[in-house]
Amino acid sequence: MNNRRKISILVIAIALLSALVFSYGLWAWGKNPQKKLSIGERFHYETSMTWRGVVGDLFRAKPKRPPQYKTYPETKVVKLPRPEYRGMSLEEIVERRRSVRNYSPKAISVLQLSQLLFAAQGVTGKMYGHPLRSAPSAGALYPFEIYLVVNNVQGISKGIYHYAVLGHGLELVKSGDFSRKITNAGLEQKMLGEADVTFVLSAIFDRVRHKYGERGFRYVYIEAGHISQNIYLQAVSLGLGSVSVGAFLDEKVNQLIGADGYQEAAIYLHAVGTR
Numbered sequence: 001m002n003n004r005r006k007i008s009i010l011v012i013a014i015a016l017l018s019a020l021v022f023s024y025g026l027w028a029w030g031k032n033p034q035k036k037l038s039i040g041e042r043f044h045y046e047t048s049m050t051w052r053g054v055v056g057d058l059f060r061a062k063p064k065r066p067p068q069y070k071t072y073p074e075t076k077v078v079k080l081p082r083p084e085y086r087g088m089s090l091e092e093i094v095e096r097r098r099s100v101r102n103y104s105p106k107a108i109s110v111l112q113l114s115q116l117l118f119a120a121q122g123v124t125g126k127m128y129g130h131p132l133r134s135a136p137s138a139g140a141l142y143p144f145e146i147y148l149v150v151n152n153v154q155g156i157s158k159g160i161y162h163y164a165v166l167g168h169g170l171e172l173v174k175s176g177d178f179s180r181k182i183t184n185a186g187l188e189q190k191m192l193g194e195a196d197v198t199f200v201l202s203a204i205f206d207r208v209r210h211k212y213g214e215r216g217f218r219y220v221y222i223e224a225g226h227i228s229q230n231i232y233l234q235a236v237s238l239g240l241g242s243v244s245v246g247a248f249l250d251e252k253v254n255q256l257i258g259a260d261g262y263q264e265a266a267i268y269l270h271a272v273g274t275r
């Protein structure tokens with residue numbers, strides 16, 4: 001082979017290699033998470049499941065598992081009546097469900113409240129001695145705590161309460177009228193102040209993160225929807241109106257329930273009232 005031929009082959013080889021490297025660069029840049037991503041895009045990207053991530057997760061440090069049940073030992077658990085109500089068919093409930101933002105001044109009964117809490121997070125069964133709840137939960141890890149801003153419930157004074165899942169009861173966290181504060185925290189959505197009760201669904205992230213790592217955050221948000229839907233459906237069956245609320249000032253709601261916003265944070269609100 002003469003020198004000219006050798007040089008031409010070399011030039012073609014270099015050109016082909018450069019084209020290959022350039023195309024790979026372009027492809028890799030397209031996939032590169034460091035490319036200007038919004039915080040939401042980045043959250044979704046970084047919590048996406050990949051086989052590499054699944055294997056990597058086995059070796060990644062995870063937080064310790066926090067206690068499964070939050071308690072308020074300084075307050076007495078007020079037992080709620082047994083949730084024995086049987087209402088309309090599921091098909092009818094699904095057909096009738098609507099978000100309701102206007103309520104009558106009539107108070108809801110403690111029986112109705114008991115039924116709503118049971119639908120949201122009541123214990124409905126056991127697996128190897130581990131209580132299972134009314135709404136599904138990734139790995140049955142149950143990250144949610146429920147707080148209530150009680151405004152107008154027969155026989156229960158105004159205040160903020162915590163739902164004691166195991167005893168199906170309420171623990172008083174703070175007494176007083178919080179209707180103004182919850183409305184303000186909910187960007188002045190007036191139904192929050194007019195509702196008989198507002199459910200605050202608050203998550204303790206490490207209950208899920210200790211097993212699922214950062215992807216656990218997604219599971220928490222998904223689970224909030226399950227719980228809220230149960231409240232929606234139960235409210236219809238009880239003849240009540242309700243609406244879920246995702247637009248609120250996180251810090252203000254966290255302050256109301258005593259959550260730090262990191263280990264535990266309010267994820268979703270759900271207002272309920274009579275029609």
Ligand SMILES: Cc1cc2nc3c(=O)[nH]c(=O)nc-3n(C[C@H](O)[C@H](O)[C@H](O)COP(=O)(O)O)c2cc1C
Pocket residue numbers: 097098099100101189243244245246247248
């Ligand atoms: C994630 C989420 C957040 C929501 N946030 C609010 C809210 O902040 N305020 C409100 O009035 N409704 C809120 N809604 C209720 C929707 O506005 C309502 O579901 C929608 O208008 C459809 O009406 P429907 O529920 O009657 O079918 C929210 C619903 C979802 C699923």
